Amino acid sequence: MSKKVAIIEGMTCGHCEGAVTKSLTELGNLTDIQVSSDAGTAQFIGEVTEQDLAAAIDDAGYRLVSLSNE
Numbered sequence: 001m002s003k004k005v006a007i008i009e010g011m012t013c014g015h016c017e018g019a020v021t022k023s024l025t026e027l028g029n030l031t032d033i034q035v036s037s038d039a040g041t042a043q044f045i046g047e048v049t050e051q052d053l054a055a056a057i058d059d060a061g062y063r064l065v066s067l068s069n070e
């Protein structure tokens with residue numbers, strides 16, 4: 001399983017980090033989820049399509065800018 005890095009727009013505080021973490025957790029198959037509002041990133045291990053990830057982040061109220069392998 002490769003480590004992925006998502007660039008996310010719109011997070012400003014710990015509450016945002018919590019909301020994104022919850023959304024990514026609910027996808028069910030991602031582990032080691034680490035979200036940083038300072039960096040504007042979410043790092044995790046697991047497979048997810050960019051489309052599914054974008055939908056989950058959108059549900060939380062933020063926007064996926066890009067998804068890449070670390």
Ligand SMILES: [Cu+2]
Nearest residue numbers: 012013015016
């Ligand atoms: Cu916030």
